[in-house]
Amino acid sequence: MKTIAFPLKSAWESIIARPVADSSTLMARVKTVLEEVQQQGDAAVQKYTQLFDGVVLPEFIVTEEEIQEAVALLDDDLKKAIETAAANIRAFHANQLMADPVIETMPGIQCWRKSVGIEKVGLYIPGGSAPLFSTILMLGIPASIAGCKEVILCSPPDKSGKLHPAILFAAQLVGIRKIFKIGGVQAIGAMAYGTESVPAVYKIFGPGNQYVTAAKQLVQMDGLAIDMPAGPSEVCVLADDTAVPAFVAADLLSQAEHGPDSQVILVSTSAAIIDQVNAELEKQLSALPRKDIAAIALSNSRAVIMNTIEEAIELVNAYAAEHLIIASNNAESLAEKIVNAGSVFIGHYSPESVGDYASGTNHTLPTNAYARMYSGVSVDSFVKKITFQKLTREGLSSIAGTVEIMAEAEGLTAHARAVSIRTK
Structure with missing residues (x-):
């Protein structure tokens, strides 16, 4: 490591700068793949799985038999370690989902929030140089606690068309059963736009290389949510x-x-x-x-x-x-x-x-x-907060004047009338 001694404050910006790569060519290549997946579905996913992962897969979904085979293959000590980690992660995240109180802002006016799980989420798990099965625990457990109804997982297959046994063990441990052998940009595209095999989701989570990161940024521009810039x-x-x-x-x-x-x-x-x-x-x-x-x-x-x-x-x-x-x-x-x-x-x-x-x-x-x-990711990442308000006749009467004056001042007469029609 290069050592820098007692830098002037004017030099700090260069010291804390991250390595920067030229992304213009990268983005163009990634966009091409995403567009093909959006237009051609499974056919494009198969094409790029063969090109990038070196394997031909007629079916992407992991079968129940493959899951059970992976569970049987995995070393017992590793299983126990994964289970211990999962218990700790669940214990920490379980307290993050708390009901918001009902606040009476004025007599007869009640306001509150409710956390609702995002219905469809997709998890991307890298599996190239290192199969990051630990990330399944980090994403799958808060998704479960949040109450997400549909959780799908994509991870790149090896040359034999399989996923690492630890990935499948961790997935079934946290209750994920829709697992697809798809990696890279084509996985992000499949989850973002949907294909014949892969259902489209509302939000995508998970780390990845520069191609995956670029793909997440591009699908976000199409209206899909992602966990964070990474x-x-x-x-x-x-x-x-x-x-x-x-x-x-x-x-x-x-x-x-x-x-x-x-x-x-x-x-x-x-x-x-x-x-x-x-x-x-x-x-x-x-x-x-x-x-x-x-x-x-x-x-x-x-x-x-x-x-x-x-x-x-x-x-x-x-x-x-x-x-x-x-x-x-x-x-x-x-x-x-x-x-x-x-x-x-x-x-x-x-x-x-x-x-x-x-x-x-x-x-x-x-x-x-x-x-x-x-x-960082938490249970909050997997929910959206919906606000509610409930007014009695008396509550509306007490705030009617305030709303009417503000609405008229903004030139929005219908807003004012929606109140006055109830009070007069």
């Missing part, structure tokens, strides 16, 4: 001189191994800690199976030495990381000053990996500084 995974570590260098290096590498376009940032008030972390990075990197990927990500990453912890926190808030780890004996106090982050990991024994898998919080988080204005 890009490559990232982590920022805020470390003082009490940090454990080996722990910090391991945390940085845990994100760097996601992909060559991932980014990790270390912000510290201690030059000695940064030197020790860099030494640990070299040592630990050599032992990773995905070391080539992680090495490229590290080349896009940097360590920054700041004068004071206050300046370090200011820089961290400006970066607005997807994941923020606070490696300090004083981590809890420092965490109170964080205003921009997707998810915060407090102290030496809170690695980002636990949030990725099993602590209970959701790992579908805003990247690319969107944590400044977006939250």
